[in-house]
Amino acid sequence: MRVLVVNTGSSSLKLRVLDGDRVEADCELDRWEGEDDLDAFGAFVGGIDPVDAVGHRVVHGGADLVEPEVVSPDVEARILALTSLAPLHQPRAVAGMRAVARLLPRVAQVACFDTSFHTTMPPAAATYAVPAAWRERFGLRRFGFHGLSHAWAVRRAPEIVRAGRRRDRVVSCHLGAGASLC
Numbered sequence: 695m696r697v698l699v700v701n702t703g704s705s706s707l708k709l710r711v712l713d714g715d716r717v718e719a720d721c722e723l724d725r726w727e728g729e730d731d732l733d734a735f736g737a738f739v740g741g742i743d744p745v746d747a748v749g750h751r752v753v754h755g756g757a758d759l760v761e762p763e764v765v766s767p768d769v770e771a772r773i774l775a776l777t778s779l780a781p782l783h784q785p786r787a788v789a790g791m792r793a794v795a796r797l798l799p800r801v802a803q804v805a806c807f808d809t810s811f812h813t814t815m816p817p818a819a820a821t822y823a824v825p826a827a828w829r830e831r832f833g834l835r836r837f838g839f840h841g842l843s844h845a846w847a848v849r850r851a852p853e854i855v856r857a858g859r860r861r862d863r864v865v866s867c868h869l870g871a872g873a874s875l876c
Contacts, residue, residue, distance in 0.1 A: 698745040698798075702726070702790040703871070704782035707735065711742050718742070729789040732797065739797045748794050748803040751842055753783035755807030757833070762810075765791050765803035773805065779837075811845045812838025812876075840868035844876040 696718070701708040707726035711719040721738040750765070756776045763769045770788045777784040787805070794803055812820075820836045821829065828834060847866040866876045 695747065696743065696745045698739070698742075698748045698794075698801075699751070700748060700790045700794060701751040702783070702786040704786065707790065709735070709738055711745060728786070729792040729796070732793060735793055736797055745798070745801060748798065748801055750787055750791055750794075750803060750805045752787045752805045752807050753809075753839065754780040754837065755809045756837075757835075759805070759807050760810050760813045762804050762806045765795075765805055769805055806842060808839055808841040808843075809837040811841025812836075838874070838876070840872065840874045840876075843868045844874075848876075 696711060696713050699708075699710045699712060701710075705725060707723040709719075709721045709723075710717055719738070719742050721734070723734050726735070749762075752759075752773055754773075754776045756772075756779065759769075759772060759776075770791060773784055773788055791803055791805070794801070815836065815838060822834050822836065824834060844866040847868075848864045851864045851866070868874050868876075
């Protein structure tokens with residue numbers, strides 16, 4: 695299956711076509727102005743073989759978007775409703791979805807959430823040390839970030855180190871413009 699992966703950053707756009715684990719094409723735009731900035735995005739899409747699906751990296755899924763979701767107007771609205779939790783990223787992710795809808799209108803799109811990986815954090819790790827009334831009133835909790843990167847790393851590390859090693863003994867470090875440990 696050929697998948698176009700769309701990773702919208704706060705100002706950049708990274709595109710990659712995967713066939714299984716093989717990268718068939720990629721493009722990184724340092725500046726991308728959003729869903730109406732289709733020139734370079736469209737040139738990339740027009741220069742690749744057809745894809746079967748599109749996957750979008752979305753920074754925040756909140757407490758409810760914890761599994762991959764087929765992109766729909768409802769899913770877009772739910773992502774935008776979380777803008778206060780990731781103001782530089784949520785609107786950009788939806789802009790990417792809308793741009794793809796214009797460029798590849800017949801291709802299924804799926805939103806994948808970085809926060810999904812961390813949904814199994816134990817309560818002690820997800821709980822902020824603030825009064826319980828604040829946590830309940832404002833829905834405060836830790837969500838964790840860079841989960842798609844961490845998920846790949848903890849699956850891949852044992853394959854590299856030695857087959858059969860325990861996967862619960864891996865420390866994953868995501869180092870980039872944003873950084874996190876897991």
